[in-house]
Amino acid sequence: MKTMLRGNEAVAYAFKLAKINVFPMFPITPSTLVPEMISKFVANGELDAEFIPLDSEHSAISAAIGASLKGARVGTATASQGLALMHEILFIASGMRLPIVMGIGNRALSAPINIWCDHQDTMAERDAGWLQFYAESNQEGLDLILMAFKISEDKRVLLPSMVGLDAFVLTHTMEPVDIPEQDQVDEFLGEFKARYRTLDTKNPATFGAFGSPRHYMEFRYAQHLAMERAKHVIDEVFKEFGEKFGRNYSKINEEFTEDADIVFITMGSCTGTAREFIKMKRKEGKKIGLIKITVFRPFPKDEIRKALKGKKVVAVIDRNFSPGFGGAVYGEVLATMYGETETKIIDFIVGLGGRDITFQTFEKVLEIAEKSLEGEVEKINWIEVDKEAVEKEEMK
Amino acid sequence: MKNDWLFAPGHGMCAGCAAPIIVKHILAISGENTIVVNATGCLEVATTEYPRTAWRIPWVHVAFENAAAVASGIEAAMKKQGEKANIICFGGDGGTADIGMQALSGMVERGHNVLYVMYDNEAYMNTGIQRSGATPYGAWTTTSEVGMVNPIGNIRPKKPVAEIMVAHRAAYVATVNIAFLRDFKRKVEKAFSIDGPRFLHAISTCPTGWRSDPSKGIEIIKLATETGLFPLWESEHGEDIKITYKPKFLPIEEYLKTQGRFRHLLKQPEYIERIKEDLKAWWRRHGVEI
Ligand SMILES: Cc1ncc(C[n+]2csc(CCOP(=O)(O)OP(=O)(O)O)c2C)c(N)n1
Numbered sequence: 113m114k115t116m117l118r119g120n121e122a123v124a125y126a127f128k129l130a131k132i133n134v135f136p137m138f139p140i141t142p143s144t145l146v147p148e149m150i151s152k153f154v155a156n157g158e159l160d161a162e163f164i165p166l167d168s169e170h171s172a173i174s175a176a177i178g179a180s181l182k183g184a185r186v187g188t189a190t191a192s193q194g195l196a197l198m199h200e201i202l203f204i205a206s207g208m209r210l211p212i213v214m215g216i217g218n219r220a221l222s223a224p225i226n227i228w229c230d231h232q233d234t235m236a237e238r239d240a241g242w243l244q245f246y247a248e249s250n251q252e253g254l255d256l257i258l259m260a261f262k263i264s265e266d267k268r269v270l271l272p273s274m275v276g277l278d279a280f281v282l283t284h285t286m287e288p289v290d291i292p293e294q295d296q297v298d299e300f301l302g303e304f305k306a307r308y309r310t311l312d313t314k315n316p317a318t319f320g321a322f323g324s325p326r327h328y329m330e331f332r333y334a335q336h337l338a339m340e341r342a343k344h345v346i347d348e349v350f351k352e353f354g355e356k357f358g359r360n361y362s363k364i365n366e367e368f369t370e371d372a373d374i375v376f377i378t379m380g381s382c383t384g385t386a387r388e389f390i391k392m393k394r395k396e397g398k399k400i401g402l403i404k405i406t407v408f409r410p411f412p413k414d415e416i417r418k419a420l421k422g423k424k425v426v427a428v429i430d431r432n433f434s435p436g437f438g439g440a441v442y443g444e445v446l447a448t449m450y451g452e453t454e455t456k457i458i459d460f461i462v463g464l465g466g467r468d469i470t471f472q473t474f475e476k477v478l479e480i481a482e483k484s485l486e487g488e489v490e491k492i493n494w495i496e497v498d499k500e501a502v503e504k505e506e507m508k
Numbered sequence: 509m510k511n512d513w514l515f516a517p518g519h520g521m522c523a524g525c526a527a528p529i530i531v532k533h534i535l536a537i538s539g540e541n542t543i544v545v546n547a548t549g550c551l552e553v554a555t556t557e558y559p560r561t562a563w564r565i566p567w568v569h570v571a572f573e574n575a576a577a578v579a580s581g582i583e584a585a586m587k588k589q590g591e592k593a594n595i596i597c598f599g600g601d602g603g604t605a606d607i608g609m610q611a612l613s614g615m616v617e618r619g620h621n622v623l624y625v626m627y628d629n630e631a632y633m634n635t636g637i638q639r640s641g642a643t644p645y646g647a648w649t650t651t652s653e654v655g656m657v658n659p660i661g662n663i664r665p666k667k668p669v670a671e672i673m674v675a676h677r678a679a680y681v682a683t684v685n686i687a688f689l690r691d692f693k694r695k696v697e698k699a700f701s702i703d704g705p706r707f708l709h710a711i712s713t714c715p716t717g718w719r720s721d722p723s724k725g726i727e728i729i730k731l732a733t734e735t736g737l738f739p740l741w742e743s744e745h746g747e748d749i750k751i752t753y754k755p756k757f758l759p760i761e762e763y764l765k766t767q768g769r770f771r772h773l774l775k776q777p778e779y780i781e782r783i784k785e786d787l788k789a790w791w792r793r794h795g796v797e798i
């Protein structure tokens with residue numbers, strides 16, 4: 113049976129279904145409803161967990177590490193400035209190989225302060241050693257949180273995960289969501305047992321030791337191997353989830369790509385708009401395809417290379433921006449496609465700070481993508497930005 | 509001879525450093541059923557160079573400013589697991605009074621069952637003797653340099669961290685000095701007998717940063733208390749502090765002259781007067797005229 117849920121509610125239900133033991137938190141728009149709901153679940157006995165309202169996101173993720181290292185299943189949620197405040201500790205969570213799962217309401221970073229959607233917050237943490245998943249819908253948000261626990265806790269992985277849901281577009285918008293049955297989730301996740309060494313007075317160990325140049329690099333290499341193994345584990349878990357719950361996931365999702373000359377690459381909620389736009393254009397006889405990236409870390413290089421092989425133009429829709437370079441997804445696709453000289457890869461910076469992504473946005477993207485079939489176009493294209501106003505102001 | 513301290517010898521802390529002595533006596537009282545969270549700093553860096561460790565109990569270091577938050581998470585997990593053990597945080601003055609103040613304040617306010625111990629060597633020693641909020645007035649450090657324009661060095665008085673913890677109504681707060689071992693042990697034992705957030709402020713000689721004779725580590729901090737500069741007291745649940753040792757009130761110069769960091773002051777009595785005024789005022793507030 114489907115229930116109407118906001119994205120934040122879907123995330124909170126996922127944490128409840130995963131029977132987390134500890135939930136450290138600090139509120140921030142747009143993810144605040146997640147801790148509010150967990151607080152309610154704990155208060156009325158629906159969830160038997162320790163809820164810790166901390167003094168900051170920095171402390172929240174620090175407490176998450178403490179709890180996880182003590183052998184608890186830990187979830188938390190944040191966004192934007194909160195995630196940025198966690199930055200230092202994110203690397204320690206992955207360096208200590210703790211399977212913490214975090215829901216993110218993907219939101220722009222200050223300044224100017226802005227509470228609306230883009231992917232800058234999580235993109236800025238792509239080197240933090242966390243697995244990164246991006247949801248297109250609230251259903252995906254719920255499912256990905258559940259799967260993230262299973263993937264993160266796998267002995268071959270033992271890395272933390274973050275699952276991004278677009279601010280407001282998903283976090284605050286009602287959608288029909290199938291909430292799985294508890295016994296099915298129990299069966300899927302199994303009883304939580306820390307598959308790593310914990311703070312145990314019967315079996316003392318030192319964690320977070322000082323790593324000299326003689327040893328540091330091996331710890332980093334081990335993380336690299338874990339990320340590589342995660343690629344396989346993700347496939348396994350996605351498959352098992354599909355068999356059990358009837359909803360199928362893959363690291364990248366290809367639609368209409370077989371005959372496509374131009375392929376759009378999207379992440380998150382704007383995929384739905386892109387899909388409808390592409391369907392419309394295909395009716396007009398235009399050969400456009402769509403790739404949605406669900407797993408951004410580990411980056412699905414093999415899948416993307418295979419999917420884009422022989423395509424003429426790739427339009428990367430970037431809801432983020434690395435000043436001095438361009439979009440982050442563009443950079444990754446470009447590196448992945450190195451040597452595939454017949455494929456033109458073009459970047460489109462769109463929808464920053466919650467600017468709507470509409471058919472009109474994609475019309476402009478398509479126009480430039482089509483132009484590139486005949487000649488050179490800009491590599492990095494800012495769409496629907498008032499360039500004149502900015503230039504005028506800069507001239508002052 | 510068998511060494512069965514839970515804090516093992518063979519670590520890399522300097523000769524004459526008081527921190528390892530403080531730690532091993534606290535662990536001896538706490539026993540094996542203990543989990544330690546250590547903030548970044550000398551104690552952490554010098555005792556756990558992979559693959560060796562000086563800690564014979566579960567120990568974790570996460571970062572500089574968050575030991576209290578990490579401990580909060582450990583305590584929450586233990587509650588869920590129905591386990592009982594002593595959780596001790598060790599943080600330097602920098603990791604406690606400055607960058608870790610917020611996390612500590614939160615931990616105490618939320619009432620976590622954790623003992624937080626600040627070993628106070630009155631500067632950021634691990635990074636090479638920079639001033640902290642707990643550096644006393646008149647001390648030279650590498651970021652409170654003494655010169656023509658500033659003849660004093662550190663121009664601000666020491667942040668009263670333990671008193672701030674009393675204001676938080678922590679379950680137990682005490683200042684401790686390893687040179688007064690009986691008082692020290694009694695307070696540590698008491699700390700372990702009380703539930704809730706507890707805080708110990710331990711003065712800790714740093715011969716390297718204080719520019720003092722490594723063989724005089726304990727004598728020097730003994731003088732800190734005997735001059736009245738490091739008073740020994742305790743407080744339960746936010747009650748008024750109780751002095752637990754009446755000092756001899758030796759002239760403070762006796763203490764200052766043992767350390768190179770105060771050398772410039774000895775030639776400038778007007779600044780020493782200022783320290784004396786502050787000292788008198790503190791003791792007067794606690795009912796003692798000196
Ligand atoms: C966020 C952060 N800022 C700065 C540092 C550098 N740092 C490491 S230890 C330290 C000083 C520690 O001082 P204190 O807490 O007094 O301990 P001590 O070394 O004196 O024992 C500093 C500044 C760090 N590790 N992390």
Ligand code: SF4
Pocket residue numbers: 520521522523524525526527550551554629633634713714715716717
């Ligand atoms: S620098 Fe000071 S605090 Fe650090 S180990 Fe040496 S004596 Fe101890």
Ligand SMILES: [Mg+2]
Pocket residue numbers: 600601602627628629630631632633640
């Ligand atoms: Mg210090």
